[in-house]
Amino acid sequence: MICYIGIGSNLGNRIGYIKKALVLLKKTGAVHLKKISPVYETEPIGGPKKQSWYLNLAAKVRTDLSPEELLILLKGVEKRAGRKTRKKKWSAREIDLDILLCGKRVIFGKDLKVPHPLMHKRFFVLKPLSDIAMNLKHPVFNVSINRLLKMLKPATRAVAIEKAL
DSSP states (O other): OEEEEEEEEOSSSHHHHHHHHHHHHHHHSSEEEEEEOEEEEEOOOSSSSOOOOEEEEEEEEEESSOHHHHHHHHHHHHHHHTOOOOSSTTOOOSOEEEEEEETTOOEEOSSOEESOTTGGGOHHHHHHHHHHHTTOBOTTTOOBHHHHHHTSOOOSOEEEEEEOO
16 A cells, blocks of 8 residues: 655754654565655644744655554654654654555544544645645545645745755
């Protein structure tokens, strides 16, 4: 199955955490990286007011894991990459890996929601995702990622800074 993962960091060596997470994903053998977007720097949205800016990217992966198994794997990668426990939702974090899409599946479970329930409202998700899958259709809205992106107000600053790997 083809899935798309959002990866972000806004604490410490942000690019270092992202690169480490990508290396760890590759090493699992259960996830095969197919495409990786450029890394974008974007302003934090929500959560505590004083946060550093985020680095974000999107990755297209192929896996035989179920979405639930993929979520468990991603949480393990976050921990091994250096993520510490957060006290507040949407607070700063060393590394964050989110399942954005898994094929055409729609899942509304307690611990897993696919497509990611806020992705259509988030420039920092849609911009990198559009770089690797602009014509992919959102399975609930049946609208392309590129169209969803065009419907959003751009972030104050979204700068492509480099490729992660």
